[in-house]
Amino acid sequence: MHDLIASPFLNSFVVLRPGRLEGIALPERRFRELAQSHGSGLAVPLWLTDAARSRWGIDVAPRPVSHAVHIRDAPVYGHSRASWEINLGCDLDCEHCYLGEKRFAGLDAEGKQRLLLILRDAGVLWLQITGGEALINPHFAASCRLAHDLGMMVEVLTNGTRLTSPTILESLTTSRPYRVTVSLYGATAETYDSFTRRRGAFRRVTRGLAAGVEAGLPLRLALIVTAQNAHENDRMRGMADELGIPYKEYTHMSPTIYGGAESLASQSPAHLKALERFTGCNAGHTFLHVDPHGRASMCKVGRDEQIDLMAEGVEGLVRLGAIADRLMLRTGGCSGCRLSGLCSVCRPLAKRYQEAKAPLNTYCQHEQKGDSG
Incomplete structure (x- = not known):
């Protein structure tokens, strides 16, 4: 090794x-x-x-x-970073989830191996493995090990409920990610179990965090602050401090990847933090996202045009930059807007908000600036 x-x-x-x-x-x-x-x-x-x-x-x-x-060989394609939804299924059922309907479907073990080889050939050095819940996938351990053996730097996004599994812990210690980010949804069993709509979820995640700390995993917490758990925000920070785990807070909920509005109801307007001005990103050019079926898109949000890597191989990525450029154009509801240079969200995300008929002040500058475009 x-x-x-x-x-x-x-x-x-x-x-x-x-x-x-x-x-x-x-x-x-x-x-x-x-x-x-x-x-x-x-x-x-x-x-x-x-x-x-x-x-x-x-x-x-x-x-x-x-x-x-x-x-690592010099890549023909310069996609140095990627995120991969190893599955969309989850053992929790949070109302805020941007995935909407969470289906247990995707590539088999052989397909996952082939996909990781394609990502290696694309130049991916930094790989984020996410879900759904990544750790419940039966091929997670083997996929994490293969990504490590291929010379990738891995980050894992998880809800932490499976961190007590000996198989998972062995995988994460022998094929060590540079970061394991655990989402936290509350500081008491009552709030946590209600938020995730799963009895016993809080007990499982607190035991998982303790196991991760004991194993010396590079943990980080994502504190998800919503209307349902905002009263425990200080206690969530206290949990992180007591465990000695760095954290970052997230207050903005996104529409689902299908443009659904059901996830937005969980947002707490009183706790929204100001977003920085969007000044562009490298999605589709040096970054890509892959769904559980091996379909590549510019990012997790901009999925309108996908490339089937299992059918086309790495060569299909030659089109991804042009796809990203088209999706980033300010068209549709934002056409001709005089405030477009002040936007805090990209065009693909704004499109999702528009499809969800979200309140304008959740993603647009018009209400703050008093300008009708």
């Missing part, structure tokens, strides 16, 4: 350590040196052993480069 990953990344080169977020920037000549040494039996060069010891406190000397470092 490799200790380090050396890889092209956008227009540069990096050395990374699986399970750690910190990296080392490399000059191209150093990357070429490692690549040329990989098949020669040469030991890890002194400059890298010193850097690895300084950055991560590990000793990779006197091991051969081929044993210690996974060398």
